[in-house]
Amino acid sequence: MDFRFSPEEEAFRQEVAALLEREVPAEYRRKRMTFFDMSAQHDWIQVHRYIAERLGEKGWLSLHWPEEYGGRGLSPFYRLILREELARYHSPGYDSIGCGIVAPAILLKGSEEQKNQYLPGIAAGKVMWCETLSEPNHGSDLAAAEVFAKEETDCFVVNGQKIWTTNGHFADWNALIARTDRAANPNYRGLTFFLLDMKTPGITVNPIVNMAGHHEFNEVFFEDVRIPKENIVGGLNKGFYVVMSLLDYERTTDTVYAIAGTYINDLAEYARQNNLFTPVLENKLAQLRADCEVSRLLHYRVAWMQSKGMVPNYESAMSKLYSFELHQRVSEFGMDLAGQYSQLVEGSPRVPMFGRIPSCYLRSFGYSLEQGTSEIDRDVIAQRGLGLPRLR
Numbered sequence: 001m002d003f004r005f006s007p008e009e010e011a012f013r014q015e016v017a018a019l020l021e022r023e024v025p026a027e028y029r030r031k032r033m034t035f036f037d038m039s040a041q042h043d044w045i046q047v048h049r050y051i052a053e054r055l056g057e058k059g060w061l062s063l064h065w066p067e068e069y070g071g072r073g074l075s076p077f078y079r080l081i082l083r084e085e086l087a088r089y090h091s092p093g094y095d096s097i098g099c100g101i102v103a104p105a106i107l108l109k110g111s112e113e114q115k116n117q118y119l120p121g122i123a124a125g126k127v128m129w130c131e132t133l134s135e136p137n138h139g140s141d142l143a144a145a146e147v148f149a150k151e152e153t154d155c156f157v158v159n160g161q162k163i164w165t166t167n168g169h170f171a172d173w174n175a176l177i178a179r180t181d182r183a184a185n186p187n188y189r190g191l192t193f194f195l196l197d198m199k200t201p202g203i204t205v206n207p208i209v210n211m212a213g214h215h216e217f218n219e220v221f222f223e224d225v226r227i228p229k230e231n232i233v234g235g236l237n238k239g240f241y242v243v244m245s246l247l248d249y250e251r252t253t254d255t256v257y258a259i260a261g262t263y264i265n266d267l268a269e270y271a272r273q274n275n276l277f278t279p280v281l282e283n284k285l286a287q288l289r290a291d292c293e294v295s296r297l298l299h300y301r302v303a304w305m306q307s308k309g310m311v312p313n314y315e316s317a318m319s320k321l322y323s324f325e326l327h328q329r330v331s332e333f334g335m336d337l338a339g340q341y342s343q344l345v346e347g348s349p350r351v352p353m354f355g356r357i358p359s360c361y362l363r364s365f366g367y368s369l370e371q372g373t374s375e376i377d378r379d380v381i382a383q384r385g386l387g388l389p390r391l392r
C-alpha cells in the first residue's frame with residue numbers, strides 16, 4: 001500500500017500553498033479563522049469571493065471535471081489537496097454547495113445547455129450557490145417535501161417555505177427541490193430539482209442566528225416565484241433521484257477532518273504556550289491527533305474510490321459521520337483545555353485563541369444534523385455496509 005502523493009500532486013500542493021500565502025489576509029491567518037467563525041468578520045463574504053476568483057483563475061475549482069466542460073480530468077485527490085491547504089491556511093474561497101453539490105448534479109444529470117450555462121460560473125468562482133432541501137416539517141424525510149411548484153405554460157410557479165438554508169443570504173443561485181405532483185405514490189416520485197436565480201421576484205430570505213451567534217443559515221419564503229421550465233435538472237418528477245445520487249457527494253465533505261486536524265494543532269500550541277499540560281490532557285490530545293489521522297484515511301479512501309470511478313456510499317457515510325463527530329470531540333476538548341477561560345468571547349482581555357474555543361464548541365452541535373443526521377449515517381452504514389435489516 002502506498003499512501004504517498006505523486007510528484008505532480010505534491011507540486012500542486014506547493015502551488016496552492018504559495019497562492020494562499022500571498023492572498024489570505026494576514027488577519028485571518030493570525031486569528032486562524034474558519035467558515036464557522038465568519039459572523040465575527042464582516043468582510044468574510046468579500047474575502048470568500050476574492051479567494052474563490054483567484055482559485056477559479058487557476059482552474060482549481062474544476063480540476064477533476066471532464067475536459068469538455070472546462071476541467072482537466074484529474075483525480076479527486078486534487079480537490080482534496082486544495083481543500084486541505086485551504087484548511088491549513090484558514091482560508092475561505094471554496095463554495096462547497098456550488099462546487100460540491102450543484103456542479104456534480106449538473107455534470108451527472110444536466111442537459112448540454114445547462115452544463116454550458118452554469119458550470120463556467122462555478123469553475124470561475126464567480127457564482128455562489130445555496131441549496132433548499134429542508135422544510136420546517138421535513139428534513140431527513142426529504143420525500144415528504146411540500147413546497148409546491150405549479151406548472152404553467154412556460155414556467156413553474158413556486159410557493160412555500162424552506163429552512164436552514166446555508167449561505168442563502170449570499171447566494172446568487174439556489175438548488176431547489178419542490179413538489180410538482182401532489183398525487184404521486186410513493187411521494188418521492190412527485191419531486192423536481194430546479195435551478196433558481198435568487199434575484200427572481202417573490203423570494204424572501206430571513207436570517208436564523210445559530211447558538212454560537214453566527215448568521216450562517218436562513219429561512220427562505222417563496223411567493224409566486226416563477227422558474228423557467230428549462231431550469232429543471234434530471235426531468236420532471238425525477239428530483240429525488242438527482243438528490244439521492246448527490247448525497248454521496250455531499251457526504252464527501254473533504255474538509256472537516258482537515259479543519260479538525262488544524263484545530264487540534266492550534267490547541268496543542270495554545271497548551272504549550274500556557275504550560276497547561278497534565279498527563280490526562282496530553283493523553284486526550286494524543287488520542288484526538290490519532291483520530292484525525294483515521295478520519296483523513298477514511299476520506300482518502302472515498303477519494304480513491306471516486307478516482308477509480310466507483311460510487312462511494314456507506315463509505316462516504318462513514319467518513320462524514322466520523323469526521324463530524326471527531327470535530328465535536330475536538331471542540332469539546334478545547335473547552336476542557338482552556339477551563340474557565342473557555343467561556344470568554346472575543347473582546348474579553350483574557351480570551352484565549354481570539355474566542356475560537358466557545359465559538360467552535362457551540363457550532364459543533366450542528367454537525368450531528370447538517371448534510372444528513374448522524375442517525376441516518378449510522379443507518380446507511382448498518383444496512384448497506386453491514387447488510388443489517390431495515391428496522392425503521
Ligand SMILES: Cc1cc2nc3c(=O)[nH]c(=O)nc-3n(C[C@H](O)[C@H](O)[C@H](O)COP(=O)(O)OP(=O)(O)OC[C@H]3O[C@@H](n4cnc5c(N)ncnc54)[C@H](O)[C@@H]3O)c2cc1C
Pocket residue numbers: 130131132133134136137138139140141163164165166167217366367369370371372373374375376379392
Ligand atoms: C448547520 C446546518 C446547516 C444546514 N444547511 C442546510 C442547507 O444549506 N440546506 C438545507 O436544505 N438544509 C440544511 N440543513 C438542514 C439539515 O439538512 C436538516 O437539519 C437535517 O436533514 C435533519 O432534518 P430535521 O432537522 O428536519 O430533523 P428530523 O428529520 O426531524 O430528525 C429529528 C431527529 O430524528 C432522527 N431521525 C429522523 N428520521 C430518522 C430515521 N429514518 N432513522 C433514524 N433517525 C431518524 C434524526 O436523526 C434526528 O435526530 C442544515 C442544518 C444545519 C444544522
